[in-house]
Amino acid sequence: DIVMTQSPDSLAVSLGERATINCKSSQSLLFRSNNMNYLAWYQQKPGQPPKLLIHWASTRESGVPDRFSGSGSGTDFTLTISSLQAEDVAVYYCQQYYDPPSTFGQGTRLEIK
Amino acid sequence: EVQLLESGGDLVQPGGSLRLSCAGSGFTFSSSAMGWVRRAPGKGLEWVSAISGGDRDTYHADSVKGRFTISRDNSKNTLYLQMSSLRVEDTAIYYCAKMEGFWGGKGWFDPWGQGTLVTVSS
Numbered sequence: 087d088i089v090m091t092q093s094p095d096s097l098a099v100s101l102g103e104r105a106t107i108n109c110k111s112s113q114s115l116l117f118r119s120n121n122m123n124y125l126a127w128y129q130q131k132p133g134q135p136p137k138l139l140i141h142w143a144s145t146r147e148s149g150v151p152d153r154f155s156g157s158g159s160g161t162d163f164t165l166t167i168s169s170l171q172a173e174d175v176a177v178y179y180c181q182q183y184y185d186p187p188s189t190f191g192q193g194t195r196l197e198i199k
Numbered sequence: 200e201v202q203l204l205e206s207g208g209d210l211v212q213p214g215g216s217l218r219l220s221c222a223g224s225g226f227t228f229s230s231s232a233m234g235w236v237r238r239a240p241g242k243g244l245e246w247v248s249a250i251s252g253g254d255r256d257t258y259h260a261d262s263v264k265g266r267f268t269i270s271r272d273n274s275k276n277t278l279y280l281q282m283s284s285l286r287v288e289d290t291a292i293y294y295c296a297k298m299e300g301f302w303g304g305k306g307w308f309d310p311w312g313q314g315t316l317v318t319v320s321s
Contacts, residue, residue: 124306128244135294135311136236136244147309179244179321183305187260190244 088112088182092191097198105167107194109180114160115143117184118133126185127165130193131176139178140165176182201225201310203295212214215285215319221278221294221295221312229253232301233289237278237291247293248280258304263289281317285319292316 089112099105115124123143126138138147140156143163153168167174173199180191207219210285221233234249248269249258257269268281278295293315 106252117216124305128308133313136308137311138307138309141307181244183300183307186258186285186304189304190246193243 087187088115088185088189090180090182090189090191092178092180092194094194095192096195098197099120099170100199101172102169103199105170105174107165107178107196108196109158109163109165111161111182111184113162113165113185115182115184116160120165123159123163124182125156125163126181126183127154127158129174130151130178130179135175136179139177150161167196170198201297203297203310203312205293205295205312205315208293208317210318210319210320211285213285213287213319216281216283217285217317219280219282219293219295219315219317221280223276223278223297224264228254228298231276232306233269233271233297234296234298234306235241235269235278235293236296236308236311237289238314239288239291242291245291249298249301249306250278251301256304282317285317287319290317290319 090107091110093108125143126169127140177193202224204222230252235247250269264284266284270279296311298306
């Protein structure tokens with residue numbers, strides 16, 4: 087199985103500052119034939135189900151604020167929140183869908199400093 | 200608006216059985232791939248099972264293979280997860296989700312239902 091490792095496990099950032107969450111996969115998620123990275127990012131707030139933010143590593147979902155962006159390729163990926171808002175407090179997960187079984191990172195807890 | 204509503208979660212003894220249901224609305228259920236993902240207390244997300252739309256291919260995680268069965272009734276727009284030989288470690292919130300980019304049992308999950316709690320304890 088592909089192992090997804092996120093860093094850090096938790097993160098405290100001041101309001102208005104940048105937050106960066108990393109995700110590393112144990113093998114490349116880049117499919118050469120279509121040049122797509124098979125990676126998604128989710129946000130889970132307390133008491134709520136996960137919400138899809140980004141798929142194909144950098145394609146932001148409709149309605150997701152543009153302060154959220156995804157980048158990276160191959161085995162190293164990043165979710166960036168350019169200017170942290172109070173409502174961004176959540177746990178964030180990456181997920182690979184390159185090879186079955188689909189696997190998630192352990193999650194990164196984002197808090198306000 | 201796509202909506203998914205799970206039901207069937209309960210307290211069950213180890214070795215017992217349970218069937219979860221997920222009613223979908225606001226989209227063409229019959230042609231949509233669907234999946235189950237769980238989150239155990241204090242842990243992260245774990246994919247459990249997936250089922251394709253029209254041809255109904257099914258996929259299960261090794262941790263539940265032989266014990267859980269995913270199925271669907273397209274006439275009722277409902278997804279199921281039949282769980283048997285339940286173990287304490289199956290205790291989790293179980294979410295159903297519509298799957299996108301689906302191929303070979305994998306894809307991303309969007310949207311998710313609110314979840315239903317399964318507790319396995321004596």
